[in-house]
Amino acid sequence: MIEIKNIEKYYANKGVKSYILRHVTTSIKQGEFVSIMGPSGAGKSTLLNILGLLEEPTYGEYHFMGEDVTAMKERQRIELYRNHIGFVFQAYHLIDEMTVAENIEAPLLYKKIPGSERKSRIADVLDRFNMVAKKDLFPNQLSGGQQQLVGIARALVAQPSIILADEPTGNLQSAQAEQIMDLFKKLNQEEGITIVQVTHSEKNAQYGNRILTIEDGVIKEDKATRLE
Numbered sequence: 001m002i003e004i005k006n007i008e009k010y011y012a013n014k015g016v017k018s019y020i021l022r023h024v025t026t027s028i029k030q031g032e033f034v035s036i037m038g039p040s041g042a043g044k045s046t047l048l049n050i051l052g053l054l055e056e057p058t059y060g061e062y063h064f065m066g067e068d069v070t071a072m073k074e075r076q077r078i079e080l081y082r083n084h085i086g087f088v089f090q091a092y093h094l095i096d097e098m099t100v101a102e103n104i105e106a107p108l109l110y111k112k113i114p115g116s117e118r119k120s121r122i123a124d125v126l127d128r129f130n131m132v133a134k135k136d137l138f139p140n141q142l143s144g145g146q147q148q149l150v151g152i153a154r155a156l157v158a159q160p161s162i163i164l165a166d167e168p169t170g171n172l173q174s175a176q177a178e179q180i181m182d183l184f185k186k187l188n189q190e191e192g193i194t195i196v197q198v199t200h201s202e203k204n205a206q207y208g209n210r211i212l213t214i215e216d217g218v219i220k221e222d223k224a225t226r227l228e
């Protein structure tokens with residue numbers, strides 16, 4: 001599903017290049033649940049953003065679902081993102097002026113899904129996440145865990161092939177974090193949705209099947225998680 005080869009990313013400042021990622025080569029198959037770990041500043045979010053088509057690498061090849069992303073025009077990349085990628089952010093990134101239902105609806109409007117289908121898809125995810133009673137509330141009327149559930153519902157409603165999550169439980173208390181991780185595991189195991197998350201938590205990483213460790217922009221280790 002994902003193949004990256006020799007990805008490099010640097011920022012040039014006054015002629016001096018600071019490398020964020022160097023020679024990153026890996027592949028992720030459909031149905032995997034991968035955790036990206038490593039010290040602060042190692043380049044984890046940068047890699048996730050590149051995988052999620054939110055940032056471009058300076059060099060290297062990226063094939064997403066068989067398509068050469070680096071050769072694409074911006075419009076094509078946006079289209080690919082809308083059709084296949086659900087991104088979940090640590091700080092939720094919900095729109096404060098929109099209700100829960102409206103936030104969840106937003107990606108469907110971009111995809112030009114007709115009104116009746118939008119309604120039924122929103123009803124489905126609200127039901128599934130036990131949030132029907134909260135649908136007309138605004139994000140600031142919800143707990144952090146509930147806001148992240150809305151963030152995940154918004155990512156899922158567009159029926160993505162992959163969910164990319166950047167420290168999805170970073171702002172949550174442990175009980176809420178466990179609920180989110182259980183949900184990811186279920187989505188992965190029961191619905192076959194590919195998941196890639198950045199996490200600082202070894203415990204969260206164990207929910208997945210593989211851990212990629214990045215240090216100083218380089219993949220240091222690529223191993224399977226403990227079998228349960």
Ligand SMILES: Nc1ncnc2c1ncn2[C@@H]1O[C@H](COP(=O)(O)OP(=O)(O)OP(=O)(O)O)[C@@H](O)[C@H]1O
Nearest residue numbers: 011018020038039040041042043044045046047198
């Ligand atoms: N626009 C930019 N210009 C210059 N440097 C940048 C820019 N964006 C990110 N960086 C640098 O890239 C490095 C890697 O950042 P990144 O957010 O990918 O790390 P991370 O491993 O996710 O860290 P954390 O765990 O703290 O979130 C950091 O040192 C950061 O300062």
